[in-house]
Structures are given as C-alpha cells and as structure tokens.
Amino acid sequence: MKNVKEVVNANLEPVILVFLVSAGSLSSNTVNMVSYTRKNAFAVGVTGPRKGEVNEECIFNVKFELADNESLFSKFVEEGSNKLRTIEVEVKYSDINRNTATKMRIEEYRFKVKERGDYELKFKKSATEYITKRITII
Numbered sequence: 001m002k003n004v005k006e007v008v009n010a011n012l013e014p015v016i017l018v019f020l021v022s023a024g025s026l027s028s029n030t031v032n033m034v035s036y037t038r039k040n041a042f043a044v045g046v047t048g049p050r051k052g053e054v055n056e057e058c059i060f061n062v063k064f065e066l067a068d069n070e071s072l073f074s075k076f077v078e079e080g081s082n083k084l085r086t087i088e089v090e091v092k093y094s095d096i097n098r099n100t101a102t103k104m105r106i107e108e109y110r111f112k113v114k115e116r117g118d119y120e121l122k123f124k125k126s127a128t129e130y131i132t133k134r135i136t137i138i
Helices: 004-032
Strands: 034-042 043-047 058-066 073-078 083-096 105-112 115-123 130-137
Touching: 034 058, 043 115, 043 130, 058 083, 073 105, 073 115, 105 115
Parallel strands: 083 115
Antiparallel strands: 034 083, 043 058, 058 105, 073 083, 115 130
C-alpha cells in the first residue's frame, strides 16, 4: 500500500505540468499581441450608381490607400443631414509597423434611404477636398 506522500505527489505532478505549460503559452501569446490605432484614410476613387430605389441598397466602391500592409479597414464614418452626407474611411493601423509599403484597398459603402429625392455623398479626399457623388432615389 502506498503512503499518503506518494499518492499526493503522483496526483500533483500532472497538475503542475499543466500549469507550467499553460503559463508558458500565456506569456508567449501576450508577447505577440498587437494593438491598433484608429485613423482616417482618404478616398482616391469612388464608383457607384447615379440612380437607386427607395429601401434598396446602392453600393459604392471606395478606393483608398493604406499606409502599410499591417493596416485593416475599420468602418465608414458618416456625418451630415439626410440629403447631404460626408463620409470618411476609418482604418486601424498596427502599432508595430513591420512593412512600410503602401497598398490600395477597395471597400463597399452601402447607401439606403426611405425617401425619394436627390442625395449628395461627399467622400473625403484630403483635409479640404471631396469626391462628390450624386444619386437620385426614385
């Protein structure tokens, strides 16, 4: 018959081993974590329809430049009234910049309204310039 010390040691060894392996994998994951900073990117081109229908999505393809290969598209930020909207591209930039090569990206901006009329969409091209798209909803 085994004594109490042998039983406790035999049962604790696997627990200690699992703990040490888990602690090692946690520390290696925290080293690889990347944080991101949100910034605006300027549109370099926008294509889309000139006409649309009430309650149907109109898709505009927005082309913009990312500062590096680690960047990720975040969202479109809209401001303005119902008939006139200003749209900016929000991008998440990695705090760890491994590659400084720029790249172009195209994302879909989806426009949908419940009222007929003429709408003006202004996509920010620079701090003071816009790419303006007009669409008539019937």
